[in-house]
Amino acid sequence: MPIVTVQMLEGRTDEQKQELVEKVTAAVSESIGAPAERVSIVIEEMKKTNFAVAGKRASDL
Template sequence: MPIITVQMLEGRSDEQKKELVEKVTKAVSESVDAPPEKISIIIEEMKKTNYAVAGKRASDQ
């Protein structure tokens, strides 16, 4: 029973998240030979103020 966690910045539409879940499920199912109904996906969205690269927050860019 694969459990996949996707961490990303907030701001994607529900349609984009739906497509992400469908494509990730398919890729994992094909890669590890797991039935789609056994694959769980958790989407964790972060505020841009809580994510930084190279000393700069995403909200400051």
């Protein structure tokens, strides 16, 4: 049973997240032959204040 964790900044719509899980499920199923009903997706959303690149928080950009 593959488990995929997606970490991303908060702010996506429910529709965008639904499309994401559908496409990730299909990609995992196709690439490793796992049945789609056995693929689990975990979405971890974080606040922009909790993510930084090159010394700059996403909330400050």
